[in-house]
Amino acid sequence: MAPPQPGRTRTAPPEIPGSWWSAPRIRNYLLFDATGVIYFLVAFVAMRIIWALGSGPEHWDKAMEDLSNPFYLVFHAVALASVIFVAIRLFNLFPKAQPRDTGLPMPPNPVIKALLYVTWLVVTVAFATVLSGGIF
């Protein structure tokens, strides 16, 4: 249906409602975005550790020792909760976010979701096993 007069599509300026904290959907959406802080920090902590690995055994041992500090332990507990939250929300949203009518055969949504969860689980178990000395 054509508009009565041609012109730019009007859009409302983005504005967060004042009641965002009591609205679960908005709160979860904002929390999902706020995990960006954790991802930033986790990446920089990992860089510090890998940098120490490249600097020699003394630096590496010191970096490993530092991770036992309660501050780091609490931070990594929050970080683990964040990645699990992001994974669950992302995998549940993923099938809905795929482009439609591409002409390509697409598996049903539950299959896409199951593949994501299985990949996450397999990679996590494999990576954790390697890091723990289970293999290699």
Next chain:
Amino acid sequence: MKAFLLRIEPVIWLLFGQGILLGTILLTGWILVVGLLMPLGIVPAEALRYERAQPLAANIVGRIVLAAMMALPLWKGAHHLRSLAVDFGGAERDARVGATLYLIASIGTAWAILAVARL
């Protein structure tokens, strides 16, 4: 700046998409073992003694996995924090905030590549 950000948006979205998907998948095992189980003594520290950790990380697969695990989450972080800044602070400062966050992510990416290159 806004025009530049719009021009590079496909690259930003690619890095953001990989950051949220691959970053999340890779970080879970890393945080679990290196951040929690090892410091708590549940996994013995011997598993990541220098003599084992160095060659493990320095082979080509180790370098790629570690570089991806360090660099990609920065783009998820940058893009989501930009979105959060728009939600709370409005769109007026978006170009400046976006440019600053992507600059931090770029510097971090370079640092991550350098960190694995010197292993």
